[in-house]
Amino acid sequence: MKNAFLLRLYRQNRNLFWGFTLFFFFTIVGNLLGDEVTPFFVYGMYSQKQTRPTQYEVVQIIVNDTIDLARTNYFTYNKAMVQKPIFYYAAMQQNKGIDPTILFLQDKLKNHYSKVRLLEENLFNTAKELNSFKQWFPKYLQQHLCTPISSINVKMLSVRFTGEYNLVLDSAKTLLQWKYQRK
Secondary structure: OOOOOOHHHHHHHHHHHHHHHHHHHHHHHHHOOOOOOOHHHHHHHOOOOOOOOOOEEEEEEEOOOEEEHHHOOOHHHHHHHHHHHHHHHHHHHOOOOHHHHHHHHHHHHHHHHHHHHHHHHHHHHHHHHHHHHHHHHHHHHHHHHOOOOOEEEEEEEEEEEEOOOEEEEEEEEEEEEEEEEOO
């Protein structure tokens, strides 16, 4: 008992002890009252049963009219780092230039969102960033691939699996087409 974490913390730094204890206490009380307290991004993951989707969204990135990133030996981590901005860009396009995180926070915080609204321009992407994505993404992709890029074609594919686990393409939407313009 002498080496218990809270006891050692109390002896070494009482301010940190009380801060930790108050945070722990308010988190427990908030959860018991049914409020979602920080970090709600993580707690929300376990709040309901996950259902199997009928459709899947898949990004297809064709570089220099020949390289399909999905069919290369490109590392999974790097693929995720390249695809995540595409999904975010598509979500912002679908939301007419509104950052999806804003909509998420408005839903979670409800009446308390007004406290965050003042920081919107500094914290979240705006229509300005959405418009500059087409110039930014080729440079970003070129850094990840370590190869010169002359063209990019990005499509969002909507696919589903049949009962036999065959992949069926339902639709394809072009998100971004870019060609290098020599001056």
